[in-house]
Amino acid sequence: MTCPYLAYRSEAGGESFDTERAYCTAADRFVQAMRADVCNDRYDLDHAEDCEIYLAHADGGTS
């Protein structure tokens, strides 16, 4: 399962790219390549445990 906040966009916040990139709708910014592994639960990573942005939103903190 991937993170529910993960989206793919080619444009946001004044940045645009030729291809779609991983975008975090919780943080409203593009995701760095290393963190995209967490967003997609690749390897032994889990967005629900390893992403502080997800955890902050899951707690109902900042949204």
Ligand code: SF4
């Ligand atoms: S950065 Fe965190 S909250 Fe955002 S899409 Fe990735 S795992 Fe989800």
